[in-house]
Amino acid sequence: MQRFEFLGRFSRNRGALVGACLILVVALMAAFASVFFPTDPLRIVGMPELWPGEDPEFPLGTDSLGRDILSMIVHGARATLLIGLFASAVATLIGVSVGAAAGYFGGWVDEIGMRVAELFQTIPNLIFVLTIVVILGSTLTNIVIAIGIVSWTPIARMTRAEFLSLRDREFVQACRSMGMSDLRIIVSEILPNALPPVIVLSSLVVAGAILFESAVSFLGLGDPNVASWGRLVGDGRQLIRSSWYICAIPGIAIMITVLCLNLVGDGLNDALNPKLRDR
């Protein structure tokens, strides 16, 4: 019953609904990339620099080497989405742990947690990511962890605020008087109640992570084995005088995906926090 109510509220937000549908399309594209385009997307298949629509075989044209742009976009969707999701998962894990500990225990735990958050907010985020990646190596894992490390602070602050408002409620006091351990109270009692706004924030962190990854790849520091959308923009950069579409198309793909994730985040916010709806 509650679930239907949630779906109803979510689908009343038209933007969020459109966003969710488009994200679904991108996700399906990513999942079935090798079904649509079974060959290696980085293989040379035609004439170089064919404009979109010039040859019906390559609806989005070919790049400077004669590789099919549509195939590269479809395959790149997988890398881009997975990096976004995993980086957001890392950020959520760190953020929820720090925020929950800070909000629940208070005192010096809170003080240290929030100081550390402040520290991570002080270091310019992309510079931090680039430094980590360049020193520890441009592997997919390092990039995902680096993006997670610079993205957790808002989640920690949100979780802390939720825990602060929940930790002295009656149901928590009841658990405490029953002799439940702190860890169990945090994980199975308070956390489920604190999650809705955190989920909203996590979905927005996915969008931010995709932008981070695209910037890192654009600068040529991405994993050399992964053709994400950011790298495609970077590859096409040399040819903006003759064939600017090579740059434009992957950028539009990034923009639409990020836009849809933001719309879904707004929709989730409306649906999960009905009190804030009329803002």
Place this chain on the structure above:
Amino acid sequence: MAGELASPTPALRGSARRTAALRLLRRRLIQAVPLMLGVVVINFCLIQMAPGSFLELMTAENQVSDPATVALLRKTYGLEDPVWMQLLKYIWALLHFDFGFSYRQNMPVIQAIWIHLPATILLMVSSITLAVSVGVAAGVVASMKVRTFWDSLVSVGAMFFYAAPSFWLGIMLIVLFSVKLGWLPVGGMMKIGGSGGALDILHHLILPTLALGLFYAAIYTRVMRSSMLEVAQADFVRTARAKGLSRNKVTIHHVLRNALLPVVTILGVQMGTVLAGSVVIESVFSWPGVGSLLFDSVSSRNYPVVLGIMVLGSLVVIAANIAVDLIYMWLDPRIEIR
């Protein structure tokens, strides 16, 4: 006598605010010390985690074979000492602004960064100015014409620029304004061989500013719109209207000033992001700032410069945050900042 005490003269109030500002400044500077220390420790941990030795890292590209230099570096950073002693020596070196030597630029790291800093600060200031003015204006328009065509137009625009990757936006701006229309230069900070007059620099500044600033303009638009709508509900606004002031007057003198506060808060939080964003934009537009230096150093694995930029970048963020706090105080005298 009593009357005088109850209503201090404007000059007195001014000096009281100055001392309050000074007190805030001192407190913020003291708080900055542990933050900077944290940044340095993170830096040190990264160096320790890096594959290869500390010495290889600090001599960048391993071009140093002169035994005397190597011996000096060993002594400066105490490579035979235990880790905690190394950390102390590292902190000690940084306290003297000794960030190592960049063999690529053939000058101390601090000097290499210092030369590139003005260009980056110029880009940051112009982008933030653009972002705040466009964001505030668009937010005010949207909030005054709420739920009309103009409101939707502003929302759609904000959504677009909030989702567009800045480097991509920059390239598209180059395609349109430089390649197709030929109005603005493709990159650089001044004409090649030019004297670098203010107009010339301004001409080169337009596109990078747009590419970096529009993203933040989108954020401020959304914040400003909702903040204006919220303040407009406040009691003092109703009082002002009841006094018989016109709607425009109330909006400008009463709502706007109070609605600006959240924008200023976000501005402070995002200072680091703006600095980081300029890294990408500088590489797109070959803007000769710290970002270009970082990009060059990252590509050539010139670690001392990379680490130095991280420390100094954090310092710039802390300084900018203090500036924002002072602006905040000036905007809202009611607030005694923690």
